[in-house]
Amino acid sequence: MRLELFMMFNGNCRQAVEFYARVFRSSVEHLITYSKMPGWENYTGPESDKDLIMYSRILFENLVLMCSDVPSKMEIVKGNNLSPTVSLDDKEEITRIFNELKIGGKVLMELQQTFYSECYGYVEDQFGIQWQILHYQIQPPRDEH
Numbered sequence: 001m002r003l004e005l006f007m008m009f010n011g012n013c014r015q016a017v018e019f020y021a022r023v024f025r026s027s028v029e030h031l032i033t034y035s036k037m038p039g040w041e042n043y044t045g046p047e048s049d050k051d052l053i054m055y056s057r058i059l060f061e062n063l064v065l066m067c068s069d070v071p072s073k074m075e076i077v078k079g080n081n082l083s084p085t086v087s088l089d090d091k092e093e094i095t096r097i098f099n100e101l102k103i104g105g106k107v108l109m110e111l112q113q114t115f116y117s118e119c120y121g122y123v124e125d126q127f128g129i130q131w132q133i134l135h136y137q138i139q140p141p142r143d144e145h
Contacts, residue, residue: 004064004085006132010076013053013069021058029057038115045073085132091119098133101125
């Protein structure tokens, strides 16, 4: 099991990840815009969202920092811009953790296959912490970096 951190930004994700990579002497592993997301042609939000960062990743010695801009349809509220992320190889353990976290909380996205994970779920626990639980097996789209 690996614990990771997901940070959300309001349009300045590219600048933030470049800054963090420089400060922590690391490098940006992925930098993917929303326009590279499967189904972008069906997106109903503003065209300006296409250049926002959908996914980026910086590897540190003992931590993975993932970052994204929120699309214009979403709002960053203090507290929802950081999300602990747990990635596992065992889908049964993913299901167990997800089901336990949702007790007294609420499901934000049921466990399901996405274009980046065979099993992904998003849940807010009873303390208001929003967790992303996933199985990394599908490779993310090609990056631009």
